[in-house]
Amino acid sequence: MARDLDSFPRVPLAHLPTPLEPMPRLGAALGGPPLWVKRDDATGLAFGGNKTRKLEYLMAEARAAGADTVITAGVVQSNHVRQTAAAAAKLGMGCHLVLLTGRVPDTEADYEATGNILLDRLLGASVEFHPFDRVDRNVVLPEVAETLRANGRNPFIIPYGGSNVTGTLGCVRAAREVAAQAEAQGVEFQAAVFASGSAGTQAGFLAGFRLYAPEIRAIGIDIEAEPERLRGDVIALASDLAETLEADLGDIEALAHVESGYAGASYGAVTDGMRAAVELAARQEALILDPVYSGKAMAGLIGMVRAGAFDPGRPVLFIHTGGTPALFAYREAFG
Numbered sequence: 001m002a003r004d005l006d007s008f009p010r011v012p013l014a015h016l017p018t019p020l021e022p023m024p025r026l027g028a029a030l031g032g033p034p035l036w037v038k039r040d041d042a043t044g045l046a047f048g049g050n051k052t053r054k055l056e057y058l059m060a061e062a063r064a065a066g067a068d069t070v071i072t073a074g075v076v077q078s079n080h081v082r083q084t085a086a087a088a089a090k091l092g093m094g095c096h097l098v099l100l101t102g103r104v105p106d107t108e109a110d111y112e113a114t115g116n117i118l119l120d121r122l123l124g125a126s127v128e129f130h131p132f133d134r135v136d137r138n139v140v141l142p143e144v145a146e147t148l149r150a151n152g153r154n155p156f157i158i159p160y161g162g163s164n165v166t167g168t169l170g171c172v173r174a175a176r177e178v179a180a181q182a183e184a185q186g187v188e189f190q191a192a193v194f195a196s197g198s199a200g201t202q203a204g205f206l207a208g209f210r211l212y213a214p215e216i217r218a219i220g221i222d223i224e225a226e227p228e229r230l231r232g233d234v235i236a237l238a239s240d241l242a243e244t245l246e247a248d249l250g251d252i253e254a255l256a257h258v259e260s261g262y263a264g265a266s267y268g269a270v271t272d273g274m275r276a277a278v279e280l281a282a283r284q285e286a287l288i289l290d291p292v293y294s295g296k297a298m299a300g301l302i303g304m305v306r307a308g309a310f311d312p313g314r315p316v317l318f319i320h321t322g323g324t325p326a327l328f329a330y331r332e333a334f335g
């Protein structure tokens with residue numbers, strides 16, 4: 001028997017449960033299986049998103065360590081970074097951010113000025129910039145922590161994307177929430193489709209569905225054009241989760257389903273498929289997606305429906321992981 005999820009320390013930060021809703025117009029427009037959406041864009045903390053679920057567990061760990069400041073890193077338009085800044089503000093902790101520039105090619109001027117970066121500053125975080133291709137990702141955060149310690153602070157490092165075992169517990173919890181809502185609403189999903197980047201979300205859903213709704217397949221859409229790296233990370237993280245949860249998750253390799261071909265050339269690149277998916281979701285369901293994650297995940301769902309990848313008689317769940325503020329940093333892509 002698995003260890004109880006509620007036995008791990010957690011600080012409530014999200015509006016939960018997030019809604020689980022049908023998308024009848026989008027389903028009809030695509031002519032495939034019935035489609036539903038899990039609104040994890042609506043977790044509520046400073047425009048929400050999936051990282052808030054991870055931060056409920058990570059911030060509990062930071063507090064237990066007696067930290068007065070949290071540090072994390074990401075791209076300039078990182079949703080994870082923005083939600084970390086928000087969690088710190090809400091809990092009265094300092095927040096220092098390392099933002100990596102140049103990761104996304106051909107960005108417009110708005111990229112460095114609005115969307116998530118505007119919110120990071122508004123939330124009171126301090127920010128330093130480093131070029132993505134000249135920084136050692138594994139060294140920069142410990143170095144920043146050292147500097148803060150020398151200045152008398154007690155910092156706590158939140159990993160990239162919040163994707164260690166602690167953060168991923170929040171995604172297991174999301175899967176448990178979906179399982180409970182699906183049962184209450186009498187809907188039997190065959191699969192859940194979502195954007196997958198730093199592997200935590202996918203590892204958490206893989207484990208959570210295995211434990212609470214084993215008939216639901218977790219399908220991660222690669223958004224970084226690195227499907228092999230991603231799949232390896234999902235398997236490693238899910239294996240660590242199995243140990244932490246003291247649970248038998250079965251054949252993790254077989255369950256780690258990464259769908260590729262929707263990222264474009266690289267992380268954050270604008271693609272025609274993403275643009276079409278963002279417009280379709282907006283016009284059919286008034287569902288506002290983002291250009292980096294959920295828009296590409298929706299492009300993946302559309303592609304899979306059109307390719308006949310699903311049983312047309314059983315519903316499929318799209319998990320909207322958030323990211324909406326980044327839309328405003330990609331104005332020209334939708335002009």
Ligand SMILES: *Cc1c(COP(=O)(O)O)cnc(C)c1O
Nearest residue numbers: 079197198199201293321322323
């Ligand atoms: C971070 C993020 C994801 C991916 O979650 P991972 O756990 O990093 O794979 C998906 N969607 C949005 C909007 C995100 O910000």
